[in-house]
Amino acid sequence: MANLHINATLPPYIPLHHELVREFEAADSHHSSVLQEVQTAIDDVSAQGKAYIDFVLSDDNQAPVQVNHETLSTLLTTLRQHIVSKHELESWKLSAHQARARIRNQQRTEPELTAETMDLYREYGEKRQFADEIIDDYHDDKALKQHEGTAEKVVSTYDTYVQLRNLVYILQDPSNPLPFDADNEDDVAVAGGKISLRDPLSLDYYEDPLMSRKCMHVFSRATIYQYLAGTTGRSGKNCPVDGCEATISFNDLKPDPIMALRMKVFRKRGREQRNIERI
Structure with a gap:
């Protein structure tokens, strides 16, 4: 009787199981929840920044017009961190969305991994896993945005941040x-x-x-x-x-x-x- 040789070595590329795809798609709601929390933090710090500017310039403040540099620095640093975090979360969410679209397209042409399809996937050779695609897309997008100074441009679209950053100079002479x-x-x-x-x-x-x-x-x-x-x-x-x-x-x-x-x-x-x- 001939000996059967079974190659049990897993192929380099393994398709994502359908159940995991559904879980991955469900994670989008979690991303949205985190983004909302970060936006709430931005709104809270912005409100504090506006209140501080109003206090410095209010008629009730009888002291000479000046700022507490420690308070100003804390507001600026905190607000900037939240804004950049939101920007990076949005980039990550976009990378995940793009990967999800590719996965759907692949599922239409790729059968599930079974003993019968093992050899088929071995023929694929080296191919990026879906998680690698997300990470690579995210880092590529992040590198491009760093080169273009996108984060700085995004931060500068927030009026309260712009006012806080320039408050000291304008207080010296508004013109x-x-x-x-x-x-x-x-x-x-x-x-x-x-x-x-x-x-x-x-x-x-x-x-x-x-x-x-x-x-x-x-x-x-x-x-x-x-x-x-x-x-x-x-x-x-x-x-x-x-x-x-x-x-x-x-x-x-x-x-x-x-x-x-x-x-x-x-x-x-x-x-x-x-x-x-x-x-």
Whole structure:
């Protein structure tokens, strides 16, 4: 009787069992739950940051306008950590989603691993396991975003973080250019090396400042809305600032947290000066 030779060695590549695929897909709800917790933490620290700025600049605070650097550093560090964590969790979730889509496609063509299909999978040779695909995709995406400075750009989209980071410089003089964030102020009206605090349309001090994404020029909400009256969300008019060739519309406008902070500091200092003059 001939001896039967059975190769019991597992192939290098093993397909994911259908039950594990379902568990993997169910993990998406866990990712969403963690993201929500991180977002809640961001909201909480942002609220603390706003409250701190309001305290420093409030009329009830009779002390000279100054900041507690330890408090400011703690708020900035904590807020940044939460924002970066959310950004990385979103990247991981995207990598898992992409891997999940590939797994579904593979399941349509790959039979389950059995004694009968063992030789078939040995013929596959070396092939990435699904977990390796997720990790590799995540690291590739992370490396690309680090190269592009994506995390820093994401952090800079949070108004409270931007205000906290620049609070010390603006407190020194609300019309001073900032040592960084130059992209936000390259084209803002500057006179004698100072940032103008006056709306270019009314020439009054800014009220509820909005910035154009197209050209970075800043306007008071009421005056730019009046200027754009009669246009639709996407249609627009030429920027009213002399020499600017950009076309701006309602959709191009966004709140300017830095100019808003400048005006808070400017008005706080004005109130302090009037109080001194009364004395």
